[in-house]
Amino acid sequence: MKPRSVLILLTLAATLLAAAPWLRVPLALAQPGAPPPSVPLPPPVPNRSGIDTDALKADVKGSEEAQRQLRADLEAAKGDRGRLNQMLLDTAARTRAVEQQLIDVEGRIAQLDRSAADLGTSLGKRRGVLAQVLAALMRMGREPPPAILMRPDDALDAVRSAILLGALLPELRVEAETLASDLSELSRVRTELASARDSLTSLRTALDEDSRRLAVLVGERQKRQAEEHPLASADKAQAESVAKATGDVHDLVTRLESEVGPSARAADAAQAVTRPQEPGRPNLTALKDPARLTPAIAFPQAKGLLPLPVAGVTLRNFGAADGVGGTEKGITIATRAGAPVSAPADGWVVYAGPFRSYGQLLIINAGGGYHILVAGMERITVELGQFVLAGEPVGVMGGLSRTVANTVQRGPGGSGASAQNGSTSPVTATGQPQLYVEFRKDGLSIDPTPWWAATDSQKVRG
Known part of the structure; x- marks a missing residue:
């Protein structure tokens, strides 16, 4: 074999060992008849499961400081509705952002886990090949030309072995390069996994803190709502x-807004502020006032401005086939368990409670004949007749999904065949919380897509 070939093989050996420094092939491999040892795969990133008391103390101290700051903020916001609302909006927006980051990181970790498993399986199946390649490369490094693999006793055997080795050289080189590439990729994946898991821990800590803050703020808001606008138990019972x-x-909204006191007053308030759409770009100054008690702008002019009510992944879009011969009347978003849900737009609550297969259903009158339906929550945190702002928390997701898209009645005004016999499709549990959102204009479902504000993190899964 030519010295150039040996040089190539030695280079490959160095590359392979550099890609996997944890691999160590015993010198016995160079001896004839020695069985190839089991070659270990790259070690996984160590699981840091030990209790870090310093970190725990820091977390406790940070939590205590956050609670003190929250109490001070609430004290400063006494009698100031706008200030409390601003704290709610800021905390809810921050929580949604962290929720979305968590979803993205968790998805990335799942991909990396699959990649690491595939690479590990592939390398595991080639343990023997890996050992043989390393053994051959190391033997040739120790026995330069005219050394040969079979140690022949005569020149003819030496020539034959050299010819055989020359024929195997290209295949050996390809195998060595492939193994080096796979081992290097596995190392990269595991390093990225460690980084992603560190990010996950940090994000969960931030989310826990914001969730506690949000719960206290929502409780304070509802306490003030009950003091200023108490909801009679008779009105709530009548709505149910x-x-x-x-x-x-459609019939539910019609009856609520004509028969139930708080809902009727909410509908009257929405009607009183309804105004024609102004030409040109709307004046967004009113959106900066967290103390407002009427919508900042007319609903048709809010296109491209409304935040999605929850962080998550859109599973189904308006107009898509629903699997039972019809089309989707709204959008369905998969969320994390316990995710907070915010109002998509300014408006008045005309219903908040259980309804058919929708589960917990929230209906907001946004004025101008527009209504927003939000369903799939475990708990609703606002009351009948309450005015809410776009981005203000109104509910909390549970831990079990409610697939409500197929419960939407078809036909003009929701009075198709399904509505005539009062039947709806059953709710199905998939194990992941799902929020259903539908926009209606004069009782008819409309595409909500033009209203959503564009975000980089929004993803759609078909």
């Missing part, structure tokens, strides 16, 4: 009775 006796959402 109407919901039980009604077969579809």
